[in-house]
Amino acid sequence: MKRTSINDLDASFKWRVARQPGGEGITRCFSCKACTAACPICLIEPRYDPRKIIRMVLLGMEQEVLKNDLIWLCSTCYGCREVCPQDVRFTDVMFAIKNIAAQEGCVPAGLMGQKTILKKHGRLYEVGDFENEKREKMGLPAIREMADDYDKLL
Amino acid sequence: MSTTPQSFSGESAHKADAKDFSAVLVLGGDAVAVQLAERLCEEGFSVVYVGEPEPIFTPENYDGKIECIANGVLKAIHGVTGAFYASVQTPCGMVQKKVGFVVVAQPPMIVPKYEAYGVKPENKVVCLSRFLEQLQDGQIGALGEADQLHIAFFAGLDGVADTATFAKIFDCIDVLINQKNVQCYVFTRHLKVAENGLEARYRRAREAGTLFFAFEQDAPVVEQTDGVVKIVFEDPHLSAGFELAPDILVLDEWLLPPDSVEPVCAMIPSSLRSRPYLTPPSPRFPSVETAKAGVFALGPARGTFYAPKLRDDIESVVGSLKKLITLTQHGGSAFVAMVEPEKCTLCLTCVRTCPHGAIQFATSASVDENSCQGCGICVSECPMSAIALAERKRSPSDNSKEQRRVESAALHNGKLVAFLCEHSGANAYAELSSALRALVKPIVVPCAGAVGEMHVVQALLDGASGVLVAGCFDGNCASVYGTNRAAYRLALLQQTLAEAGLNKDRLIYVPLASNAPYILASAIEELLRSTDSSTQDSPAASMS
Numbered sequence: 001m002k003r004t005s006i007n008d009l010d011a012s013f014k015w016r017v018a019r020q021p022g023g024e025g026i027t028r029c030f031s032c033k034a035c036t037a038a039c040p041i042c043l044i045e046p047r048y049d050p051r052k053i054i055r056m057v058l059l060g061m062e063q064e065v066l067k068n069d070l071i072w073l074c075s076t077c078y079g080c081r082e083v084c085p086q087d088v089r090f091t092d093v094m095f096a097i098k099n100i101a102a103q104e105g106c107v108p109a110g111l112m113g114q115k116t117i118l119k120k121h122g123r124l125y126e127v128g129d130f131e132n133e134k135r136e137k138m139g140l141p142a143i144r145e146m147a148d149d150y151d152k153l154l
Numbered sequence: 155m156s157t158t159p160q161s162f163s164g165e166s167a168h169k170a171d172a173k174d175f176s177a178v179l180v181l182g183g184d185a186v187a188v189q190l191a192e193r194l195c196e197e198g199f200s201v202v203y204v205g206e207p208e209p210i211f212t213p214e215n216y217d218g219k220i221e222c223i224a225n226g227v228l229k230a231i232h233g234v235t236g237a238f239y240a241s242v243q244t245p246c247g248m249v250q251k252k253v254g255f256v257v258v259a260q261p262p263m264i265v266p267k268y269e270a271y272g273v274k275p276e277n278k279v280v281c282l283s284r285f286l287e288q289l290q291d292g293q294i295g296a297l298g299e300a301d302q303l304h305i306a307f308f309a310g311l312d313g314v315a316d317t318a319t320f321a322k323i324f325d326c327i328d329v330l331i332n333q334k335n336v337q338c339y340v341f342t343r344h345l346k347v348a349e350n351g352l353e354a355r356y357r358r359a360r361e362a363g364t365l366f367f368a369f370e371q372d373a374p375v376v377e378q379t380d381g382v383v384k385i386v387f388e389d390p391h392l393s394a395g396f397e398l399a400p401d402i403l404v405l406d407e408w409l410l411p412p413d414s415v416e417p418v419c420a421m422i423p424s425s426l427r428s429r430p431y432l433t434p435p436s437p438r439f440p441s442v443e444t445a446k447a448g449v450f451a452l453g454p455a456r457g458t459f460y461a462p463k464l465r466d467d468i469e470s471v472v473g474s475l476k477k478l479i480t481l482t483q484h485g486g487s488a489f490v491a492m493v494e495p496e497k498c499t500l501c502l503t504c505v506r507t508c509p510h511g512a513i514q515f516a517t518s519a520s521v522d523e524n525s526c527q528g529c530g531i532c533v534s535e536c537p538m539s540a541i542a543l544a545e546r547k548r549s550p551s552d553n554s555k556e557q558r559r560v561e562s563a564a565l566h567n568g569k570l571v572a573f574l575c576e577h578s579g580a581n582a583y584a585e586l587s588s589a590l591r592a593l594v595k596p597i598v599v600p601c602a603g604a605v606g607e608m609h610v611v612q613a614l615l616d617g618a619s620g621v622l623v624a625g626c627f628d629g630n631c632a633s634v635y636g637t638n639r640a641a642y643r644l645a646l647l648q649q650t651l652a653e654a655g656l657n658k659d660r661l662i663y664v665p666l667a668s669n670a671p672y673i674l675a676s677a678i679e680e681l682l683r684s685t686d687s688s689t690q691d692s693p694a695a696s697m698s
Contacts, residue, residue, distance in 0.1 A: 002394075002395060003386065003395040003396060004395065004396050004397070005399070006339075006398040007302075007398065007399050011304075011363075027360060027362070027363055028357075029360075051391060052391060052392055055389065055392055056392065058363075059365065059396075
């Protein structure tokens, strides 16, 4: 079996996550697997396992976590947070991990594409004349794209 | 207080002495024993403290009440509660003491597990006690220069670690978490941290970044080559292979009971069942009490090592001592064994078999009333029928017990006879349906071990169609091995019956508990089935 040397890993990675807002709870985890059982994503994609992600962070497997597309699968349903007996707040931990991943430039291409659309149109799909004409016929107000606002936010 | 050495030469001497319940012999060796000695003084006992190193007793008013035999080793002890005679070896020769009670409170033997883990001690591999000492001396501080210091702890990878081991590991971690760049790992099988106070420490260690690995199956392998130590393992959560080259590998230790309690064990025949511990593995014995009245085991001697529990043990000893003194006034159990000196041939069967070490001997065997638990094992063991159970004078509140007892196993009219241990069988019998109860003639006995071959045969001769003996489960017996003796005897008797051409299934032995009347019910039904077909070969008919 391929072995990972713990000496080559970054033991301070967990503190980096813990320093992010929302990441404080990570060291409280005692690997009870309640989050995994509650996770709807894990049902569809067993490779996404909250418990394992926490374990990898605690072990300091920085690259393996950040460069893994799986971390972006979280649908923020807060199911894990509901069931956690240790108040780890895993959904918030995921935000912390994703923030670090973004800082490191480890964002999947699809997500970057979404960002580009958001930046351009202010929403995840373009609203053109076609949609607004339809809305007018139905007596609905037209939608304005407020790309500038989102640009500021981003 | 002290007696002349001559009085120790023969066992006969101590019978003449009056009992004295004020002096306690404390076999100590660490702060816990000192604390116990001081606590006993507060309660008005005088203490003889034996053990090295020399203890430091703090308040001055203990002077005179604590007699300290520093650097002493207990060489021999005999006697019964109220009159124990101890011979203590000191650098200045043998010292003899008479005491009322004995408390074994020595510190544990600590043996590092180097061999169990297959590693050699070196700079990077230390045992837990040594490492904690180094930490407390501040010696590890110098190591903190490295970028990252990995410290691995092993805890019970060969089986189970005691809570005291985890407490010690947390002691180490508490020091280490204050240092930068130290990463601790704990490798174990069972995280035994549910003990009072330990769970919070576990949580604190975890939140400080310590990583815990609890292996269910494959334990880590240690590779040790040319000063490089490497732990190879599979993470139980990620199911992936890892290796760790720790800067320090800390191995746990076996915590063993003190090895110097042989003289005390020799006084208690049933301690063979609990070796190396002094207290029987039976829930019928309160924590610190041994099978022999007046002998108590505190902490390591009874397999308890966790510090907060040792403090509880001290209070338990004080409580048990007081209880024993109260009981000596009216007797602990309903019965007491009495020896008829004329019949006694000094074969010492009773001395060997009394689980409570209550029998002494001089010109004949004699039972110590304060130590006798009235179990009746000696009665059925005595080959000369020289011992009988007599009723002890009791307080009126015990009368209900007396009414339950059926004294005579007169004519049974083809009924089943059930010998019921008063600790389990009698209670289970009371829970049976009245129809079932009517089928059986109950005879309540103090312990299943009191039922001898002759009792069973007599019941058959008196017309019983079958005999049932109900004792406690193995390990539950209030007389340590009474239930085992009953099982053994019944099996022998069954064999004899079979050899005599009789139906051996007319005898049955059932171990049960008070809350399991269904076991008794099914045993009765089984006995009914096997006796239905065998009423013809009644021993009453064939023996007479």
